[in-house]
Amino acid sequence: MAKEPTGGGEERLRDADRSQSTILAAARDEFAEYGLAGARVDRIAERAGLNKRLIYYYFADKEQLFQAVLEQAYSDIRAEEATLHLAELDPATAVRRLVEFTWDYFIAHPEFLTLLNSANLHKARHLVDPDRARQLNSPLIESLATVLERGRRDGIFRGGVDPVQLYVSIAGLAYFYLSNSHTLSAVFGRDLLAAKARSERLSHMTDVILGYLFLHD
Template sequence: MTTETVRRRDSERTKANIVAVATKEFANKGYAGARVDEIAAKTHTTKRMIYYYYGDKDGLYQAVLETSYGKIRRLEQRVSHIEDDPVTAIRQLAEITFDHHDRNPDFIRIVAGENILKGAHIKNSAAVQELGSPAVDILGRILEVGRDRGLFRTDVDALDVHLAISSYCFFRVANRYTFKTLFGRDLTAADQRPGQRKMLGDMIVAFLTDLGTELVDLTEAPDIDGADIPPTAT
């Protein structure tokens, strides 16, 4: 192994450690609250070194976003049985998302924080934006195979399913504290996990295989004050 190879590997390890620590800092304190000086201290590096690698705080934060989204996208590529059993494949994809979000609460905090900032940083990262395509592509392929075999409904697209899966997985982690206070149940408790994981898969499969219904057209939704909502029997 050459000296240059060793140096390059050391550099990659240092960068990986910086991003890992920065992820914790940004997740716990938000973009505004996180301090590069503190990240440098916790990684036994210097602010100058961090800026050498990432340019500035914004560059470091974008690296955190890219790494965080990249991880879930790589996990999604592990889905199998797409061509021979799309029902199993869609359940597997839902469970992969469930497991990732359950084990990576910092990802939830990072995404929630970026939404509070109205996507101010993610929209400046072409790398992160490109990470949306793999998620849609794999879902699209599963749906295509399922439709061709007459197993899945035809009035939903990949983004509809991605929304359904992500919403469920995100909610149970992001809202665990308020949900527990209001209803007395910790959604992330160990004894809750198996049932919730199965429920997600069951819901997605049931939704996709319910061939006798169609999505409601919400393009002409009733006024929010209820004026256009017809009275119901009591």
């Protein structure tokens, strides 16, 4: 077993945090490239520039490491979403901002999509703590629920919209397009990742979501 970092208490904690952050970043890239089944701890150690024994000091096995990477990925996107302050915006702007953010985040973090693919392949068994999973997602859903209710009271949004269903629709519109962009581009004979196509997709997604929410005469 690897030895714990030496030094004073605070320094030891900082070293441990740095080591774990380095391991998680390397593991994220490894899992994103090879999936859970194809990932190798040897390569993760090489990517991190650390001794493999140190990885096993912090994480019992590859499964636990994948779980930590997955939870970190969810924590990262939720932290970014929190900076949107959706509940402070007018309802239409808040929904538009969330659609734009989700699209841009998925494009900027393709590893997030591939990690989700791998997690779903294994039936989400690595999200073993349902309370922890809810904690990672509930702030966003609560903010979205507030936005939807305010929009209903203002007379611009329809009532009875489930914030979970709405978020799944927003994420799904972006996720399917980006996850399947290569096959879709080949089938339709269009480069769906070209700048113009991405801009058109975002406009389409926004129109679909807001078109569903807005009350019409």
